[in-house]
Amino acid sequence: MNSVPKxxxxxxxxxxxxxxxxxxxxxxRKFSLFPYxxxxxxxxxxxxxxxxxPYDTDRFGAALPRFSPRQSDLLMVVGTINxxxxxxxxxxxxxxxxxxxxxxxxxxxxxxxFYQNYAALAGIDKIIPVDLYIPGxxxxxxxxxDGIMKLQDRIAHDRxxxxxxxx
Amino acid sequence: xAGGVFERIAARWGAEALEAATxxxxxxxxxxPAQLAAVARSLKTEFGFDMLLDITAVDWPxxxxxxxxxxxxxxxxxxxxxxxxxxxxxxxxxxxxxxALYNSARFQERECHxxxxxxxxxxxxxxxxxxxxGFVGHPLRKDYPKHREQPLVPYLK
Numbered sequence: 316m317n318s319v320p321k322x323x324x325x326x327x328x329x330x331x332x333x334x335x336x337x338x339x340x341x342x343x344r345k346f347s348l349f350p351y352x353x354x355x356x357x358x359x360x361x362x363x364x365x366x367x368x369p370y371d372t373d374r375f376g377a378a379l380p381r382f383s384p385r386q387s388d389l390l391m392v393v394g395t396i397n398x399x400x401x402x403x404x405x406x407x408x409x410x411x412x413x414x415x416x417x418x419x420x421x422x423x424x425x426x427x428x429f430y431q432n433y434a435a436l437a438g439i440d441k442i443i444p445v446d447l448y449i450p451g452x453x454x455x456x457x458x459x460x461d462g463i464m465k466l467q468d469r470i471a472h473d474r475x476x477x478x479x480x481x482x
Numbered sequence: 483x484a485g486g487v488f489e490r491i492a493a494r495w496g497a498e499a500l501e502a503a504t505x506x507x508x509x510x511x512x513x514x515p516a517q518l519a520a521v522a523r524s525l526k527t528e529f530g531f532d533m534l535l536d537i538t539a540v541d542w543p544x545x546x547x548x549x550x551x552x553x554x555x556x557x558x559x560x561x562x563x564x565x566x567x568x569x570x571x572x573x574x575x576x577x578x579x580x581x582a583l584y585n586s587a588r589f590q591e592r593e594c595h596x597x598x599x600x601x602x603x604x605x606x607x608x609x610x611x612x613x614x615x616g617f618v619g620h621p622l623r624k625d626y627p628k629h630r631e632q633p634l635v636p637y638l639k
Contacts, residue, residue: 398631398633399612402634402635431628431629432628433626434612434621436633441637
Protein backbone atom coordinates (compact mmCIF):
# COMPACT_ATOMS: atom_id res chain seq x y z
CA MET A 316 0.00 0.00 0.00
CA ASN A 317 3.06 2.27 0.21
CA SER A 318 3.64 2.34 -3.51
CA VAL A 319 4.54 5.71 -4.97
CA PRO A 320 1.65 7.41 -6.83
CA LYS A 321 2.13 7.48 -10.60
CA UNK A 322 2.55 11.22 -10.87
CA UNK A 323 5.44 11.17 -8.37
CA UNK A 324 7.55 8.63 -10.21
CA UNK A 325 10.84 9.50 -11.82
CA UNK A 326 10.27 10.94 -15.31
CA UNK A 327 11.00 8.55 -18.15
CA UNK A 328 12.63 9.75 -21.39
CA UNK A 329 9.39 10.22 -23.35
CA UNK A 330 7.22 11.89 -20.76
CA UNK A 331 7.63 15.29 -22.38
CA UNK A 332 7.56 16.30 -25.98
CA UNK A 333 8.32 19.68 -27.40
CA UNK A 334 6.71 20.82 -30.63
CA UNK A 335 5.53 24.00 -32.27
CA UNK A 336 1.97 25.12 -31.73
CA UNK A 337 1.14 25.25 -35.46
CA UNK A 338 2.57 21.80 -36.08
CA UNK A 339 0.66 20.34 -33.16
CA UNK A 340 -2.65 21.95 -34.05
CA UNK A 341 -2.16 21.09 -37.72
CA UNK A 342 -1.41 17.46 -36.86
CA UNK A 343 -4.55 17.27 -34.74
CA ARG A 344 -6.76 18.95 -37.30
CA LYS A 345 -5.64 17.04 -40.33
CA PHE A 346 -6.81 13.74 -38.88
CA SER A 347 -10.20 14.95 -37.74
CA LEU A 348 -11.86 16.21 -40.89
CA PHE A 349 -15.63 16.06 -40.68
CA PRO A 350 -16.94 16.24 -44.24
CA TYR A 351 -20.27 17.79 -45.15
CA UNK A 352 -21.26 15.97 -48.35
CA UNK A 353 -23.04 18.46 -50.61
CA UNK A 354 -23.88 15.75 -53.11
CA UNK A 355 -25.95 16.68 -56.13
CA UNK A 356 -25.16 14.37 -59.03
CA UNK A 357 -23.61 11.20 -60.35
CA UNK A 358 -20.25 11.83 -58.62
CA UNK A 359 -22.13 10.67 -55.53
CA UNK A 360 -21.59 7.06 -56.63
CA UNK A 361 -17.86 7.61 -56.61
CA UNK A 362 -18.11 9.41 -53.30
CA UNK A 363 -19.85 6.36 -51.81
CA UNK A 364 -17.21 4.06 -53.31
CA UNK A 365 -14.38 6.03 -51.80
CA UNK A 366 -16.11 6.33 -48.44
CA UNK A 367 -16.86 2.66 -47.97
CA UNK A 368 -14.62 -0.28 -47.16
CA PRO A 369 -12.62 -1.00 -50.34
CA TYR A 370 -11.04 2.47 -50.30
CA ASP A 371 -12.13 3.77 -46.91
CA THR A 372 -11.53 7.43 -46.23
CA ASP A 373 -11.71 6.56 -42.53
CA ARG A 374 -8.04 5.62 -42.81
CA PHE A 375 -7.39 9.34 -43.26
CA GLY A 376 -9.64 10.47 -40.47
CA ALA A 377 -12.11 11.92 -42.94
CA ALA A 378 -14.97 9.47 -43.00
CA LEU A 379 -17.72 10.52 -40.64
CA PRO A 380 -20.09 12.74 -42.61
CA ARG A 381 -21.91 15.39 -40.64
CA PHE A 382 -25.20 16.48 -42.12
CA SER A 383 -25.18 19.78 -40.33
CA PRO A 384 -22.83 22.43 -41.63
CA ARG A 385 -22.29 23.63 -38.05
CA GLN A 386 -20.64 20.34 -37.10
CA SER A 387 -18.43 19.94 -40.14
CA ASP A 388 -15.22 21.53 -41.31
CA LEU A 389 -14.77 20.09 -44.79
CA LEU A 390 -17.34 20.97 -47.45
CA MET A 391 -17.23 18.38 -50.22
CA VAL A 392 -19.16 19.66 -53.22
CA VAL A 393 -19.85 16.52 -55.21
CA GLY A 394 -21.60 17.12 -58.51
CA THR A 395 -23.10 19.82 -60.69
CA ILE A 396 -24.27 23.00 -59.01
CA ASN A 397 -26.82 25.04 -60.91
CA UNK A 398 -27.74 28.65 -60.47
CA UNK A 399 -30.89 27.77 -58.58
CA UNK A 400 -28.89 25.81 -55.99
CA UNK A 401 -26.11 28.35 -55.68
CA UNK A 402 -27.75 30.35 -52.85
CA UNK A 403 -28.14 27.12 -50.85
CA UNK A 404 -24.49 26.18 -51.31
CA UNK A 405 -23.42 29.68 -50.36
CA UNK A 406 -25.55 29.55 -47.20
CA UNK A 407 -24.22 26.11 -46.18
CA UNK A 408 -20.69 27.42 -46.59
CA UNK A 409 -21.45 30.48 -44.49
CA UNK A 410 -22.95 28.35 -41.72
CA UNK A 411 -19.80 26.27 -41.28
CA UNK A 412 -17.53 27.30 -38.42
CA UNK A 413 -13.91 28.29 -38.92
CA UNK A 414 -11.58 26.63 -39.68
CA UNK A 415 -13.14 25.20 -42.81
CA UNK A 416 -11.99 23.79 -46.11
CA UNK A 417 -13.72 23.19 -49.42
CA UNK A 418 -13.10 20.42 -51.93
CA UNK A 419 -14.54 20.66 -55.45
CA UNK A 420 -15.12 17.03 -56.31
CA UNK A 421 -15.27 16.23 -60.01
CA UNK A 422 -15.33 18.19 -63.23
CA UNK A 423 -18.72 19.85 -62.70
CA UNK A 424 -17.97 21.31 -59.29
CA UNK A 425 -14.56 22.40 -60.58
CA UNK A 426 -15.59 24.13 -63.79
CA UNK A 427 -19.13 23.21 -64.72
CA UNK A 428 -17.77 20.32 -66.77
CA PHE A 429 -19.66 19.92 -70.00
CA TYR A 430 -22.66 21.83 -68.67
CA GLN A 431 -21.85 25.21 -70.15
CA ASN A 432 -25.40 26.53 -70.38
CA TYR A 433 -28.08 28.68 -68.84
CA ALA A 434 -28.61 26.40 -65.86
CA ALA A 435 -25.22 25.31 -64.55
CA LEU A 436 -22.79 27.25 -62.43
CA ALA A 437 -19.42 27.05 -64.19
CA GLY A 438 -17.39 26.11 -61.14
CA ILE A 439 -18.23 26.60 -57.47
CA ASP A 440 -15.18 28.83 -57.05
CA LYS A 441 -17.27 31.59 -58.55
CA ILE A 442 -19.31 31.78 -55.34
CA ILE A 443 -17.21 30.20 -52.55
CA PRO A 444 -13.46 29.88 -52.05
CA VAL A 445 -12.14 26.41 -52.93
CA ASP A 446 -9.06 24.83 -51.37
CA LEU A 447 -8.69 21.76 -53.50
CA TYR A 448 -9.93 20.63 -56.90
CA ILE A 449 -10.27 16.95 -57.77
CA PRO A 450 -10.65 16.58 -61.55
CA GLY A 451 -12.33 13.68 -63.31
CA UNK A 452 -15.76 12.72 -64.54
CA UNK A 453 -16.08 11.16 -62.05
CA UNK A 454 -12.72 11.08 -60.29
CA UNK A 455 -11.33 7.67 -59.45
CA UNK A 456 -11.16 6.81 -55.74
CA UNK A 457 -7.36 6.99 -55.88
CA UNK A 458 -7.62 10.58 -57.05
CA UNK A 459 -9.97 11.43 -54.19
CA UNK A 460 -7.64 9.85 -51.66
CA ASP A 461 -4.73 11.70 -53.23
CA GLY A 462 -6.73 14.91 -52.91
CA ILE A 463 -7.57 14.30 -49.28
CA MET A 464 -3.90 13.59 -48.52
CA LYS A 465 -2.85 16.78 -50.28
CA LEU A 466 -5.36 18.73 -48.24
CA GLN A 467 -4.05 17.08 -45.08
CA ASP A 468 -0.51 18.06 -46.04
CA ARG A 469 -1.67 21.57 -46.49
CA ILE A 470 -3.45 21.63 -43.13
CA ALA A 471 -0.37 20.15 -41.44
CA HIS A 472 1.89 22.86 -42.83
CA ASP A 473 -0.54 25.70 -42.47
CA ARG A 474 -0.59 28.45 -39.87
CA UNK A 475 -3.24 27.87 -37.22
CA UNK A 476 -3.75 31.16 -35.44
CA UNK A 477 -5.55 30.87 -32.12
CA UNK A 478 -6.91 34.38 -32.53
CA UNK A 479 -8.01 35.68 -35.89
CA UNK A 480 -9.72 38.81 -37.04
CA UNK A 481 -12.99 36.84 -36.93
CA UNK A 482 -12.51 35.62 -33.37
CA UNK B 483 -51.87 -3.78 -84.79
CA ALA B 484 -53.44 -1.44 -82.26
CA GLY B 485 -56.89 -2.94 -82.75
CA GLY B 486 -57.51 -0.55 -85.59
CA VAL B 487 -57.58 2.46 -83.33
CA PHE B 488 -55.29 4.39 -85.66
CA GLU B 489 -57.65 3.74 -88.54
CA ARG B 490 -60.63 4.87 -86.48
CA ILE B 491 -58.84 8.09 -85.49
CA ALA B 492 -57.85 8.65 -89.12
CA ALA B 493 -61.46 8.18 -90.21
CA ARG B 494 -62.68 10.65 -87.58
CA TRP B 495 -59.99 13.36 -87.81
CA GLY B 496 -57.82 12.58 -90.83
CA ALA B 497 -59.76 14.84 -93.18
CA GLU B 498 -59.73 17.85 -90.85
CA ALA B 499 -56.05 17.56 -89.92
CA LEU B 500 -53.37 19.30 -91.94
CA GLU B 501 -51.36 16.08 -92.03
CA ALA B 502 -51.99 12.60 -90.70
CA ALA B 503 -49.56 9.69 -90.85
CA THR B 504 -48.27 6.71 -88.94
CA UNK B 505 -44.63 7.37 -88.04
CA UNK B 506 -42.41 4.96 -86.12
CA UNK B 507 -45.36 3.03 -84.80
CA UNK B 508 -47.35 5.99 -83.56
CA UNK B 509 -50.06 7.98 -85.20
CA UNK B 510 -49.22 11.64 -85.77
CA UNK B 511 -51.64 14.44 -86.54
CA UNK B 512 -50.69 17.97 -87.50
CA UNK B 513 -53.50 20.29 -86.47
CA UNK B 514 -54.60 23.87 -86.56
CA PRO B 515 -54.24 25.40 -83.04
CA ALA B 516 -58.00 25.95 -82.90
CA GLN B 517 -58.68 22.22 -83.36
CA LEU B 518 -56.30 21.03 -80.70
CA ALA B 519 -58.56 20.99 -77.65
CA ALA B 520 -61.38 19.30 -79.55
CA VAL B 521 -59.11 16.55 -80.88
CA ALA B 522 -57.59 15.97 -77.46
CA ARG B 523 -61.03 15.70 -75.92
CA SER B 524 -62.07 13.23 -78.59
CA LEU B 525 -58.92 11.16 -78.05
CA LYS B 526 -59.66 10.94 -74.37
CA THR B 527 -63.40 10.34 -74.45
CA GLU B 528 -63.90 8.39 -77.70
CA PHE B 529 -60.60 6.55 -78.22
CA GLY B 530 -59.41 5.81 -74.69
CA PHE B 531 -56.18 7.81 -74.69
CA ASP B 532 -56.28 8.32 -70.95
CA MET B 533 -52.70 9.35 -70.38
CA LEU B 534 -50.99 12.58 -71.38
CA LEU B 535 -47.32 11.65 -71.64
CA ASP B 536 -45.64 14.80 -72.73
CA ILE B 537 -46.05 18.40 -73.77
CA THR B 538 -43.11 20.05 -75.39
CA ALA B 539 -42.25 22.43 -78.19
CA VAL B 540 -39.82 22.70 -81.07
CA ASP B 541 -38.29 25.97 -82.15
CA TRP B 542 -37.74 26.49 -85.88
CA PRO B 543 -36.15 29.96 -85.99
CA UNK B 544 -36.29 30.20 -89.80
CA UNK B 545 -39.89 29.06 -90.24
CA UNK B 546 -42.92 31.34 -90.40
CA UNK B 547 -45.11 29.89 -87.64
CA UNK B 548 -42.00 29.47 -85.55
CA UNK B 549 -42.97 26.92 -82.90
CA UNK B 550 -44.31 23.39 -82.96
CA UNK B 551 -46.20 22.47 -79.81
CA UNK B 552 -46.12 18.69 -79.47
CA UNK B 553 -48.34 16.44 -77.39
CA UNK B 554 -48.03 12.71 -76.82
CA UNK B 555 -50.93 10.61 -75.61
CA UNK B 556 -50.96 6.98 -74.52
CA UNK B 557 -53.80 4.53 -74.40
CA UNK B 558 -53.71 2.03 -71.55
CA UNK B 559 -56.31 -0.13 -73.32
CA UNK B 560 -54.64 -0.32 -76.75
CA UNK B 561 -51.04 0.31 -75.59
CA UNK B 562 -50.33 2.76 -78.41
CA UNK B 563 -49.29 6.37 -78.65
CA UNK B 564 -50.64 9.30 -80.60
CA UNK B 565 -48.81 12.51 -81.30
CA UNK B 566 -50.56 15.84 -81.87
CA UNK B 567 -48.61 18.71 -83.32
CA UNK B 568 -49.64 22.28 -83.89
CA UNK B 569 -47.85 25.37 -85.14
CA UNK B 570 -47.90 28.75 -83.44
CA UNK B 571 -46.18 31.98 -84.46
CA UNK B 572 -43.70 33.99 -82.39
CA UNK B 573 -46.07 36.99 -82.18
CA UNK B 574 -48.86 35.00 -80.53
CA UNK B 575 -47.40 31.73 -79.22
CA UNK B 576 -50.55 30.52 -77.51
CA UNK B 577 -52.64 27.37 -77.54
CA UNK B 578 -55.53 26.15 -75.44
CA UNK B 579 -54.65 24.51 -72.16
CA UNK B 580 -55.51 20.85 -71.62
CA UNK B 581 -55.78 21.24 -67.84
CA ALA B 582 -59.51 20.61 -67.95
CA LEU B 583 -58.92 17.22 -69.60
CA TYR B 584 -55.70 16.04 -67.99
CA ASN B 585 -54.44 17.19 -64.60
CA SER B 586 -50.91 16.24 -65.58
CA ALA B 587 -51.03 19.01 -68.18
CA ARG B 588 -50.74 21.52 -65.36
CA PHE B 589 -47.03 20.98 -64.71
CA GLN B 590 -46.08 20.03 -68.26
CA GLU B 591 -47.53 23.28 -69.56
CA ARG B 592 -45.65 25.18 -66.89
CA GLU B 593 -42.39 23.64 -68.05
CA CYS B 594 -43.15 24.24 -71.70
CA HIS B 595 -44.03 27.82 -70.85
CA UNK B 596 -40.78 28.57 -69.03
CA UNK B 597 -38.55 26.85 -71.58
CA UNK B 598 -40.20 28.04 -74.82
CA UNK B 599 -42.50 30.86 -73.81
CA UNK B 600 -45.64 29.15 -75.09
CA UNK B 601 -48.78 30.58 -73.53
CA UNK B 602 -51.44 28.08 -72.50
CA UNK B 603 -54.83 29.75 -72.40
CA UNK B 604 -56.74 28.47 -69.42
CA UNK B 605 -53.80 27.42 -67.27
CA UNK B 606 -53.83 30.01 -64.52
CA UNK B 607 -50.58 28.96 -62.90
CA UNK B 608 -47.68 29.30 -65.31
CA UNK B 609 -44.98 29.96 -62.71
CA UNK B 610 -41.55 28.50 -63.53
CA UNK B 611 -40.73 25.03 -62.19
CA UNK B 612 -37.12 24.38 -63.08
CA UNK B 613 -36.09 27.98 -63.53
CA UNK B 614 -36.10 30.53 -60.75
CA UNK B 615 -38.11 33.68 -60.22
CA GLY B 616 -36.52 36.55 -62.04
CA PHE B 617 -35.07 34.50 -64.90
CA VAL B 618 -35.37 36.52 -68.09
CA GLY B 619 -36.04 34.80 -71.40
CA HIS B 620 -36.75 31.25 -72.48
CA PRO B 621 -33.59 29.16 -72.51
CA LEU B 622 -34.61 26.44 -74.97
CA ARG B 623 -35.42 28.92 -77.70
CA LYS B 624 -32.71 28.86 -80.31
CA ASP B 625 -32.03 32.58 -79.96
CA TYR B 626 -31.23 32.35 -76.25
CA PRO B 627 -27.45 32.99 -76.07
CA LYS B 628 -25.64 29.75 -75.26
CA HIS B 629 -23.37 31.22 -72.60
CA ARG B 630 -25.73 33.71 -71.04
CA GLU B 631 -25.76 33.30 -67.26
CA GLN B 632 -28.20 34.78 -64.78
CA PRO B 633 -26.56 34.03 -61.43
CA LEU B 634 -28.47 34.41 -58.19
CA VAL B 635 -25.33 34.72 -56.07
CA PRO B 636 -22.88 37.50 -56.96
CA TYR B 637 -19.60 36.06 -58.20
CA LEU B 638 -16.42 36.38 -56.16
CA LYS B 639 -13.69 38.45 -57.75
